[in-house]
Amino acid sequence: MLLMPVIVWAGRASLIRALLVVYGFSIAARMLNTNLVFGVFFVAGAHLSRFELRWHVMEGAIFQWFGRISYPLYLSHWLVLRYTPAPIALRLAACFLVAWGLTVTVERWSILGSRAL
Numbered sequence: 001m002l003l004m005p006v007i008v009w010a011g012r013a014s015l016i017r018a019l020l021v022v023y024g025f026s027i028a029a030r031m032l033n034t035n036l037v038f039g040v041f042f043v044a045g046a047h048l049s050r051f052e053l054r055w056h057v058m059e060g061a062i063f064q065w066f067g068r069i070s071y072p073l074y075l076s077h078w079l080v081l082r083y084t085p086a087p088i089a090l091r092l093a094a095c096f097l098v099a100w101g102l103t104v105t106v107e108r109w110s111i112l113g114s115r116a117l
Helices: 004-012 015-031 034-048 061-083 088-116
Strands: none
Touching: 015 034, 061 088
16 A cells, blocks of 8 residues: 555556566565566556447446446455355355345435535
């Protein structure tokens, strides 16, 4: 997280600066810690955020729904996958059901509450 300003600075700037920082992360990953290679993805994401990337298919209702439940799915999927004693297909379905439930309850309530403040 301490490197996030550098990542955003590099990614939002020119492609050459972004590539230089990516190269730096690659070297640091080899020398210091292999987890630093994930910085490459952050720089790429920051650089791509400069552009409006639209694909008509991704604006459909199902993809909008996936977008709405994505954060609760991210937070809860590992609990459901790990602690649900069922076949994997049912566990995956349960992941989406739990994420949807969290979206319409906890997330919606917290958003409404934060707007009221």
